[in-house]
Amino acid sequence: MTQMTESANSLHVPFNGPQRLLVIGGLILIVAGMIFGDIFAVFILHPNNAHIGQELFAATQAVAAQDGATVLTHFQNIGGFLENRGTKVDAHSHIINFGYLALLLALAQPYVALGRRVKLRMAQLFLFGAVMLPPSVFTIHYMGLAFSPLESIGWASVFADLGGLFIIIACVAQLVGLYRYMRGSYPADVQDVQLNCTGAISRLLLVGGAILLLSGFLFGAYYAATSFEQLAVRELEILKALVGEAALNNMTEVTVQLGNYGAVMAERGIKIAAHAHVNELGILLLLLAFVQPFIFLSQSWKRRWAIVMLIGAIGLPVAVFSELKFGLLAGGVADTCGLLMIIAVIAMMFGVLRHSGRIDAAGGEK
């Protein structure tokens, strides 16, 4: 029978209070963000892009017809679709990043020299803000400026900003605690566990995460050097050609230019998404390396889930980038990789919950 050595080694220390709250809360946030991202990619992103294209074509038809009022109506619709997409991308990225930050703060807890109650309150405040901000961002598109006393900021934005403020307060408190620890003026809390990454599975995730991050940095530099400004120049040229041809009522050329515009937008979106996903998933692998000793599963299952995570984390950005060449086929592969990672993180989360319950049952919880 496979031994659960890493979990057993970590049993002698309690894993409770703010640290447990942040680890479990962080994993739940990451899973929620990933599920939301997959749903967003499949059901919202592509239909939304199609709507934007249709509205832009309708706006050029209105230009040809010399109908300025209709042009404005179509641009208001485009603004709505862009806001719909933008707020959902923001909600997705903020949920996941708050999950990462929660896990990182859990790692930092042994070095945060604050009282136990303060640490617990700050962990709760952080998670409260992390749960409040993304749904508020999500609802910005639907709430608009309804009942808002402000000219350009609605209630949903106000609550999102408030959530952000709670998170900043919680993080500043951690910084103060770290500073006190560094100065040695306050003893570190011995109840917190120093999460480490010594096992083979942790090392696999750690090295995999570092290599992914390095690839992401290199790709980002390549994108900045070869595409960032060039795509902006091409976008401007196409837009000028588009309005020029529409003014001449040359709808055949307008259709060609709209196709070019869509291609530029797709290239930019795909390259940025590939860069962002490589880096985000690299960080996730690094973080999961630390959580491994607290996953109460057999070594063989822990290894399987780590390998599934690695396959998903490498496959997803590669598939996203391949969408430039292979279109929806690559998009399907990316969604599948996303699903694989969701399953792996959920499995790890259940392992952490089992470990946590085992400690409680053994009387480790005070």
Added chain:
Amino acid sequence: MSPSRKLLVIAGLLLAVIGMIYGLWYAVFDEHQTLESMGGALANGFVQAADRSLPSAYAALEQFSVISAEYVREVHAHSHWITLGLVLLALGMAFERVNYSESVRLALAVVLVIGSAVFPLGVLLQAMSFGLLAKVMSVLGSMAIIISFAAITLGLLLPDKQAIKD
């Protein structure tokens, strides 16, 4: 906690907080206005074309392009500060697994921290029309990140002395 780990953890959390404070300030005071003027410029370009005033239409589209580049850079500065802060924090926790001497680790940590602070700042300053200086800052910052991170990754791949000792 070794000096290199201290540096990475404190700098990581500090960068993440700076990124968040900037993001909050940007969301409250600048983002909505920027998005409105960006959308307004694009729509104006098309309306001017409908009025057959092509020079005005092209000028409006150029204005859209400038605001759009500014918006992208401001958002990138926010997201890069936070992401790089998270990377520093995570690395700080695992830095004893980078199999170099503490002095080499400290040197790598210093270069990585400087790069992580300077690169997004350079991106942000480009949005504020600081031109060449801002571009040089972002290029040097990104090079510092890539070179130090490549060395750190190599250090993680080297035989794990700590694990052997354990």
